[in-house]
Amino acid sequence: xxxxxxxxxxxxxxxxxxxxxxxxxxxxxxxxxxxxxxxxxxxxxxxxxxxxxxxxxxxxxxxxxxxxxxxxxxxxxxxxxxxxxxxxxxxxxxxxxxxxxxxxxxxxxxxxxxxxxxxxxxxxxxxxxxxxxxxxxxxxxxxxxxxxxxxxxxxxxxxxxxxxxxxxxxxxxxxxxxxxxxxxxxxxxxxxxxxxxxxxxxxxxxxxxxxxxxxxxxxxxxxxxxxxxxxxxxxxxxxxxxxxxxxxxxxxxxxxxxxxxxxxxxxxxxxxxxxxxxxxxxxxxxxxxxxxxxxxxxxxxxxxxxxxxxxxxxxxxxxxxxxxxxxxxxxxxxxxxxxxxxxxxxxxxxxxxxxxxxxxxxxxxxxxxxxxxxxxxxxxxxxxxxxxxxxxxxxxxxxxxxxxxxxxxxxxxxxxxxxxxxxxxxxxxxxxxxxxxxxxxxxxxxxxxxxxxxxxxxxxxxxxxxxxxxxxxxxxxxxxxxxxxxxxxxxxxxxxxxxxxxxxxxxxxxxxxxxxxxxxxxxxxxxxxxxxxxxxxxxxxxxxxxxxxxxxxxxxxxxxxxxxxxxxxxxxxxxxxxxxxxxxxxxxxxxxxxxxxxxxxxxxxxxxxxxxxxxxxxxxxxxxxxxxxxxxxxxxxxxxxxxxxxxxxxxxxxxxxxxxxxxxx
Ligand SMILES: Cc1ncc(C[n+]2csc(CCOP(=O)(O)OP(=O)(O)O)c2C)c(N)n1
Ligand SMILES: [Mg+2]
Numbered sequence: 293x294x295x296x297x298x299x300x301x302x303x304x305x306x307x308x309x310x311x312x313x314x315x316x317x318x319x320x321x322x323x324x325x326x327x328x329x330x331x332x333x334x335x336x337x338x339x340x341x342x343x344x345x346x347x348x349x350x351x352x353x354x355x356x357x358x359x360x361x362x363x364x365x366x367x368x369x370x371x372x373x374x375x376x377x378x379x380x381x382x383x384x385x386x387x388x389x390x391x392x393x394x395x396x397x398x399x400x401x402x403x404x405x406x407x408x409x410x411x412x413x414x415x416x417x418x419x420x421x422x423x424x425x426x427x428x429x430x431x432x433x434x435x436x437x438x439x440x441x442x443x444x445x446x447x448x449x450x451x452x453x454x455x456x457x458x459x460x461x462x463x464x465x466x467x468x469x470x471x472x473x474x475x476x477x478x479x480x481x482x483x484x485x486x487x488x489x490x491x492x493x494x495x496x497x498x499x500x501x502x503x504x505x506x507x508x509x510x511x512x513x514x515x516x517x518x519x520x521x522x523x524x525x526x527x528x529x530x531x532x533x534x535x536x537x538x539x540x541x542x543x544x545x546x547x548x549x550x551x552x553x554x555x556x557x558x559x560x561x562x563x564x565x566x567x568x569x570x571x572x573x574x575x576x577x578x579x580x581x582x583x584x585x586x587x588x589x590x591x592x593x594x595x596x597x598x599x600x601x602x603x604x605x606x607x608x609x610x611x612x613x614x615x616x617x618x619x620x621x622x623x624x625x626x627x628x629x630x631x632x633x634x635x636x637x638x639x640x641x642x643x644x645x646x647x648x649x650x651x652x653x654x655x656x657x658x659x660x661x662x663x664x665x666x667x668x669x670x671x672x673x674x675x676x677x678x679x680x681x682x683x684x685x686x687x688x689x690x691x692x693x694x695x696x697x698x699x700x701x702x703x704x705x706x707x708x709x710x711x712x713x714x715x716x717x718x719x720x721x722x723x724x725x726x727x728x729x730x731x732x733x734x735x736x737x738x739x740x741x742x743x744x745x746x747x748x749x750x751x752x753x754x755x756x757x758x759x760x761x762x763x764x765x766x767x768x769x770x771x772x773x774x775x776x777x778x779x780x781x782x783x784x785x786x787x788x789x790x791x792x793x794x795x796x797x798x799x800x801x802x803x804x805x806x807x808x809x810x811x812x813x814x815x816x817x818x819x820x821x822x823x824x825x826x827x828x829x830x831x832x833x834x835x836x837x838x839x840x841x842x843x844x845x846x847x848x849x850x851x852x853x854x855x856x857x858x859x860x861x862x863x864x865x866x867x868x869x870x871x872x873x874x875x876x877x878x879x880x881x882x883x884x885x886x887x888x889x890x891x892x893x894x895x896x897x898x899x900x901x902x903x904x905x906x907x908x909x910x911x912x913x914x915x916x917x918x919x920x921x922x923x924x925x926x927x928x929x930x931x932x933x934x935x936x937x938x939x940x941x942x943x944x945x946x947x948x949x950x951x952x953x954x955x956x957x
């Protein structure tokens with residue numbers, strides 16, 4: 293009976309007041325900050341109100357409930373929409389003070405929604421196009437888990453609000469093509485079809501028929517008046533009922549809806565409206581309340597959403613507790629892979645004993661075989677370079693359209709879409725995604741790699757063909773600046789292992805790094821075994837002394853990856869001439885930087901240093917110091933067999949020994 297009373301009370305608040313609460317908070321938040329984007333939340337307030345009051349299944353008291361619906365505000369500039377929603381829904385970390393401190397230092401209400409800053413923010417958005425593409429990964433993870441655990445445990449939707457900008461960005465094409473192909477039917481995108489972006493009308497720059505585009509990519513499409521509650525409701529209902537394909541619902545809206553002079557214009561996009569315009573909007577919308585004040589009946593009806601969500605959550609918990617799969621499900625969602633770590637330990641011992649000569653891409657494949665054999669949590673994939681990246685291992689089935697029992701993704705030739713999807717998979721939880729392409733093409737996915745790092749998610753990039761060592765494909769395919777540019781991204785571990793042991797160690801660290809993405813920069817060409825005695829995981833230290841000469845050092849040779857064996861050969865040449873060279877392998881600069889100053893000093897020593905890497909010098913001065921030398925690339929590579937290229941560009945043991953001798957004097 294209580295429920296009936298609540299429901300009756302709920303219907304007492306007109307829908308337009310529910311939506312206007314969002315509009316008012318968005319206007320007021322942006323006005324107080326004198327910064328931000330009021331137009332999008334005002335335009336999409338009706339769609340958001342319909343979505344959240346009638347459909348979203350979330351429990352703000354437990355924002356990590358695994359079977360919650362996911363919501364992605366792909367048009368991240370409209371961040372006040374999500375903050376307003378979270379206040380209205382009653383998230384305990386989003387009191388009204390947070391909205392009053394929009395965009396201020398230390399507040400949760402950052403300029404764009406930031407994953408981890410506030411509960412319920414499923415992903416960081418703001419770089420247009422990333423949200424919708426990340427959502428594809430979330431919707432994929434949902435289907436993968438559903439295939440394993442059934443509707444009782446996993447059966448939720450992924451909703452996206454995307455703007456014109458998100459759909460114009462190239463990454464959206466990769467994402468929608470992938471989602472349409474796979475038939476991710478529980479993905480529902482609401483497009484804020486307001487025909488306005490920053491420069492003015494979208495007709496300035498596009499003639500695209502988005503509905504036809506999405507249809508061509510295998511989506512269901514619908515068109516509604518984005519200010520009409522009934523049309524919005526019917527469209528979302530239909531989309532939920534027909535989950536054969538993903539859905540695009542084009543919501544025709546007026547940007548800045550309600551603002552008397554700015555509505556429908558680019559002036560509503562990205563600045564505070566000003567007191568006069570806001571007063572006019574309040575009048576036009578029929579919203580007589582003070583700034584940041586939401587009357588109790590409206591607030592109470594909004595909070596009903598959370599109460600409904602909590603009871604859906606409770607029902608799910610009952611199903612979960614009664615399920616024979618509960619334990620397995622919890623383990624899957626925990627993301628813990630202790631069995632894989634054990635398997636890697638055994639593999640490393642085997643490598644030390646057997647001393648295989650392997651390309652590090654091959655060593656990575658061997659490591660993956662151990663990992664994938666030990667845990668079911670990994671989701672492999674490649675952007676159409678599976679047999680170059682060596683990312684598939686025995687027994688891995690491909691994920692196919694409408695068929696999600698496998699755990700290997702053919703992402704297609706869509707590097708950026710792959711990286712964003714992997715972010716979505718990691719954020720959703722349940723899988724450890726890794727995906728491959730050539731190292732040089734990491735530039736094609738840099739936007740998403742940067743977000744992996746900013747959000748702190750465990751995504752592992754398998755980037756093979758890591759230098760001129762790839763040979764004949766030539767300079768278009770030979771990275772020279774790429775490793776340096778990846779090292780420049782904060783909170784990203786860039787591994788360039790030197791042999792099979794270091795490669796397995798790098799995988800162990802990457803799997804252990806729950807809040808840091810990793811890059812594996814791997815060779816095409818075979819490398820000598822270097823780590824031939826048992827030891828702790830030395831790659832975890834970032835750099836370590838591989839060879840220490842007796843009686844002190846004349847010089848220290850620092851190298852990574854394929855150049856470590858060159859440094860060792862140079863040390864031999866120097867020894868023959870009575871010069872004492874230490875050799876340091878530096879598989880991961882970021883981890884070395886994190887060691888104690890004492891450890892770093894003990895590794896680097898006080899003798900002059902030579903850096904060796906088949907890449908540009910950029911960044912190396914940090915390690916070789918003012919009086920150091922560098923042997924590597926000075927520009928782009930060339931097309932020829934790899935051994936010739938190493939000679940041609942002077943990356944040889946002789947050249948390293950020569951550089952060392954000059955330093956020793
Ligand atoms: C990758 C990227 N490029 C550029 C921007 C800067 N930017 C922010 S919003 C915007 C216009 C977006 O237009 P639309 O999605 O239609 O948003 P609306 O004006 O309708 O709110 C631009 C260019 C960005 N945030 N991300
Ligand atoms: Mg727009």
